[in-house]
Amino acid sequence: MSTDIGAWAVPVAILGGAIRVSTPFLFVSLGEVLTERSGRINLGLEGTLVFGAMSGYAVAYLSGSAWLGVLAAALAGTLFGLLHGLICSLPKVNDIAVGISLMLLGTGLAFFFGTAFVQPVAPHLPSIPLGWWSDIPQLQAALRVNVLFLIGIVLALLLAWMLKTTRVGLILRVVGDSTDAARAMGLRPNLIRIAATATGGAFAGVGGAYLSLFYPGSWSEGISSGQGLMAVALVIFARWDPIKAFWAALLFGGAGALGPALQSVGIAKGYYLYYAAPYVLTLGVLIATSSPNRATTGAPGELSITK
């Protein structure tokens, strides 16, 4: 049964789509915020995302528990982050180059181990029907919110709070902004960066598990359409702020949902164009927020792109 809600169908579908599509963006970008705030860039998160999707799916299938899958993806992400962090701690190593090679390694390994799991069906992650108060089925569908999205919101708030009012958070910012100051303070910048990169990796791994265990909800080689890379651009747009990263993820998710939403109300002509919306948005947003006069405000001083 379907109630006719007319033109409202599009925004409602976009809302639901935004929530669905934004979750991996949210996790990857929160992880990248954490990593970049410590002064490192991890471009390898795309690889971590894909490997997380594969390992999460595999473990969920083998154990029969989706949550064990998420845990496995987080662990795999931690390992990738750790690897990135350790390699970048060696002298004269460029974090961008390491990131790109780890991205290729991650996707490659995922495809290699993942062939066995293309066919089997793993359990899905649960979602919460937040639309119970409405009797419009479209709205109910849109507001069927997955649990990871809610966890992501909590993590964003937690991260923002941590950066502002906890010792760990301030130390992270110190290390990210000035290695000299950190050393004068008696901190060990490398250790802190490794920890931040590992944690960031875990976040990206969970983002991957979401892809294979909730939406689209199966493992295949084409599971990621570059979310891991776009999330890095999103972090710049969000000015390294977790709360802004949340809104940015939602915006990107909404753009990603534009194509399917239009298709759902029967606009068939040129809807492929709308599928490009997130990529166009990425470009547009980066151009619009750039400025010839000031350096990107809020950029951690030790990032290799701002130095």
Next chain:
Amino acid sequence: MTAALHAKTPAPGGALAVETVGMTMRFGGFTALDDVSIRIAPGTLHALLGENGAGKSTLVKCMMGFYHASSGQLMVAGREAPVADPRQAHALGLGMVYQHFTLVPSLTAAENLVISREDAPRVIDWRRETAALEEFMARMPFRVPLGQPVSALAAGEKQKLEILKQLYLGRRFLILDEPTSVLTPDEADEVLGHVKALCSAGEITVLMITHKFREVTAFADDVSVLRRGRLVGQGRVADLSHARMAAMMMGEATLPAPAARHGTPGEVVLAVEGAVAPDRSGLKEISVDDLKVRAGEIVGIAGISGNGQMEFMEMLTGQRALISGGMQVNGTPYHATRGEQRRLAIRTLPEEPLRNACAPRMSVAENIAFRSFDAKGAGGKGAPSSFWLNRRQMRKRGEALVAGFKVRTTSVDAPIAALSGGNVQRAVLARELSGDVDLLIISNPCFGLDFAAVSEIRTRIMAARNAGTAVLLMSEDLDEILELSDRVLVMSEGRIVYEVPAAEADIPTLGSHMGGHHMGGHA
């Protein structure tokens, strides 16, 4: 809730006795420090003198565990105290204000203070901490805005915050590396007076690196002098004259005589009309209505740091875009591009040159070549540009200027960031003061230079003026402004508020204009 100062000051002891024994430091084949033994008695203010590159910063960095001495030991309170890293030094009660700022730029002053505390709480209750900080600030002789990110503070304010931080941490032995170089004489007296009082009260011991004899005589108890990494003299300040200390520092070298002023100002070279730009907070505006600098004239801009000098300098060097108004050089509009600067022979020296005028990890020779690397010959006015780099010539020029300006460096291929503070300044001055210069815009040119270098640099500036260069000099050192300028302007709260020919300038009047609303801010 009484601030951390009390919580952290260890009950027994107070001021610490600290001693270095045979401290030696080698960087590769270069010996920066050679068998230096100094004893600093508890509760005294000990001055460490020495020319640029003598090894002063190296010595104190070894004491703080920032460098690992090649040999030698540190004794704290009569006991051997190995310091592997700054954290261990802190645990012993040793603290230091470094010559290059070590505050975290994107953190606010309050965040910088709180996070520097060893016992920073896991979760910070900002309301409580802010109250405690306000209360701490109220007891200090000077204050710094707590809520602003440090990157928005001027050099003088950063230096104050560095010292405040150490006091806030309740250190019992404090090393100050040129603490007053960016402060006005009044501010310096205030700060050092307070530090000295803490020493006399037996709360802290201080080792202070300085180039200013006046401060040594007025505040220090003892003095040690380094020359080329060796301890060459020591004594009680009361027993030593300035001349004696200077002789110890310099060895046989002699000072150049101060340059005479001759010639009269000519045509207007630089004209700034109604130039407006946002200040570093973005909330207020810097507005310079009418400023003219003529050929063969030095115009000095006096003012307390943080009153818009930094922004005005950035406007002149093209680092800060104008909202309205404009600048003209020789009657044509000037936008501070590199091409214009070369064509019109304009040179600039901004404050904190390592950050604003150098590529820290590039070599000294490359940094010296910034004005000329893409031009044929020495890159003078109208030199044709060249596509290929001439490395050999760059090196040769670098070597010549390094020798000419007595920059002390292991080689011209060393990264410029490895040079001592004063030597970075010299290297940049070498670049900016050589060749034809029609307009020279400089900010605090003698920041961190030893007295011999100061008189040498001032002589060069005066010589440039006498040869017809228009000079705009911004300085927080009023003596420097009065010594060099033909005309003195005062900048306060982003505006030029006063102008007077140098011959008629008197310090109290200048001081009251410089003070503006700041007068009320000081205890």
